[in-house]
Amino acid sequence: MKRYEVLAKEIEGSILAGVLRNGDRLPSVRSTSTSRGLSASTVFQAYYLLEARGIIRARQRSGYFVNWSSRKAPPTVDAPSQPANTPISVDVCARVFAILESTRSRNVVPFGSAFPSPLLFPLARLGRSMAQSAKNFEPWDTVDYLTPGSPDLRRQIALRYLADGMQVHMDEIVITNGALEALNLCLQAVARPGDAVIVECPTFYGALQALENHGLRAIQVPTCPKGGIDLPSLEKTIQLHQPAACWLMPNFQNPLGTLMAEDKKKALVELLTRHDVPLIEDDVYAELYFGDKRPLPAKAYDTTGIVMHCSSFSKCLAPGYRIGWSAPGRYARRVAQKKLITTLTTSAPAQGGLANYLEQGGYDKHLRKLRQTLAEQQRIFSQAVGHYFPAGTRATRPEGGYFLWVELPEGVDAMHVHERALAMDISVAPGPIFSASHAFKNCIRLNFGHAWNDASERAMAALGKIVASSAPITVGAVAR
Template identity: 45%
Template sequence: MAGYRYEEVARAIADQVEDGVYGPGDRLPGVRKLARQFGVSVSTVVAAQHLLEDQGVIEARPRSGYYVRLQPRRPAEPPETTHPEGQPTRVTGQALVLRVVQAANEPHMVQLGAAVPHADFLPTQGLQRAFSSVPRRYPGRATDYPFPPGPPELRQQIARRMADAGCRISPEEIVVTNGAQEALVLSLRAVAEPGDVVVIESPTFYGLLQAIEGQGMQALEIPTDPDEGISPDALALALEQWPVAAAMLMPNFGNPLGHCASEGRKREVVALLEERGVPLIEDDVYGDLAFEAPRPWAAKAYEARGGVLYCGSFSKTLSPGLRVGWAAPGRFRDRVEYLKYAASAATPAYPGFAVAEFLGRGGYDRYLRRVRGDYARAVARVSRTVAEHFPQGTRQTRPGGGFVLWVELPESVDALALYQSALAEGISLAPGPMFSPTQKFRNFVRLNCAQPWNAAFEQALRRVGELARERAG
């Protein structure tokens, strides 16, 4: 009978987790309170907790109690590994991107489209204090040109942060940029020429596509697993068939898939590219937003010849409006530094010094400890709502970090038509064709989960599901 009771309690707690009473990262009540709630003994609750821990529903934290694990208990069925055509192509159809991201500035719009975190997820007060301290901490310098490679104080803090990603680099190896997008463009210009072939994941972040299109280059899509990322075997075959000049990849919580390559796969991909002499431009803007510790290492951690051009930013963590990014371009540093000067001369002084101050005071680590759980809960809520209200047969990714969700709808649902219908009702989406150089993924959408969970947001998600069901037939 005792066994039945603890299993019953475990099932009841698991149901509460599934129903959202306790979300990912939430602390469960203490054993005595749970014992009173269920009318059982403390020993029965302890046995139930051990069972839930074995099942992966909760986890113990020393001297703190039990917490709901940040990974969902019943993962959704993910999309299948992509199978692109396997030949280089010009990038087209990117004009839509501007319309989608512009919707992020419309206050009346429900923001499911652009991957921009709402202010509620950001350390606004801490940044305000850091900004106010800049004139005192850096007298006179806050009005100067911070010429490349950028303020040494900021580069020092960035170098310390990159150690958490397995990268042992000095501040002299870093070039500060206006966000990660400039770092990506500069890195691409440093290693490739117009007309060259650039390897990408499929699907991939539209910012990478715009960088390739803007330089007159060709994109070569490689099959990509929604959990593990790019296929090393397919990459090796592409390198044999085509004169690839560079690879642009997002190994950690890539956008839009949310995949995170294993350390073994990162090592294999880096070694393969190094063997062929192909530079890797790594976009790691979501690396700090792993739902569970430890932070995954960057692909750059496995390089041996300085061929990985690492691009990072604080836009997804501290604030999109700061536009503080950087490149750690390895052996291409001098070239990137010159291109940075030629393109925009310098970076804004105030934001760079403010970020250096915020990081130096330890505020960034404290903030990350909180926001990782916030994003995990946000993604879990959106995922649960999609599972409940979108058409039968809908698949969705299972990201372990970041705050976007990639959703595969039934083939009869045209994502562009769905985008237009939702936009007419004040809801912004990111349709799948934005994430392909030839506008594939016509029945996919990407959802931004980094919004406050309230009645309006939940209703918007449900309405998108209704519109999709109408088109699914």
């Protein structure tokens, strides 16, 4: 453990033990450096780490203060799912559309939203970058921006891969209308109607919608909130059903928030390579990590081009711009062809604006601030769930992203909770929309990507009462 990590752990221990209380001012960097015999940079690193975790907060010209309330998060969800190991037809589109459509009003508290708050992003700066790009737009750019997309933007994306030690040539990258188009194009490139595709359980409902739309069947594989997909079950499923592809999310999986360990990602790619099963990797949340290093994608361990890596700027920089991409390895030509015959190209102004922004710098500074905000909000939301929800509630503790997966007491109907909450202008994402078999009937997904305020506090208190009153038996009083 590094020196700054040791210091951070000691300070966190003092806070958890109550020696340092919420609102207390931490010793200055200079005094801590002197008393501990550490360099100022080491102390700063420790404070930055604690700030990223939401445990302390910096106040301009005042120093660092404890930012830790007495509320406790609920117990964690740690049991793996147990889906049936058979290909099944998917029928979720109508239900998902109805639920999402009902939560679009600004008057609704957006716990069920799929997006973080738009106020978290440098939209004014992006607008200036787009204006600058438009001034320099040349007539032949209309040709250059056709499939596979802007050379400047693809170069910037390739540089992001290179920063992680990955050699992804810009010619492999295909710019798309958001990550969802990238994922759908990859799916079309390797699967045909009637084929079966492996998904996690639970999984992102967008994956289920894509399977349904393309006439594909889903095979759900057990997934654990702490470790991700079960590899022995995955191999057994591949041997039994010979799927056309796997659609997985190793980094901060939606809805669980799971971060797969690096050695497990490596083992996953090796397993799929042995069986020649392409991996469609949904990696849209990788930039939203709360630790000190961006987690590598599964593609980092790919030596044969079997991983089709997909991501976007929608969740971390530019919502509404709809700029995503795929780096689909050996399938790059197929994906580019699918793009060409479907949507042909992606908005030239949006591509140019993002390329200009990335070239000018500032992206990593924005990301650091965004991660600190989300880490703090995760703590606040987790503690609010523990405070207001009844006994028997469990929740995940994600290390990135902006979703909490909440397992309600046995017998609570998540769809019923969703309907009652919506009548009070509170949205939640009910568990059944994350399963091809409509499982997870007592689970909900909550979005902590919006600022905590008085409306959030009231909504969480009301939601806790709805959950408590929805249980078929007494499950304990709502905490006050």
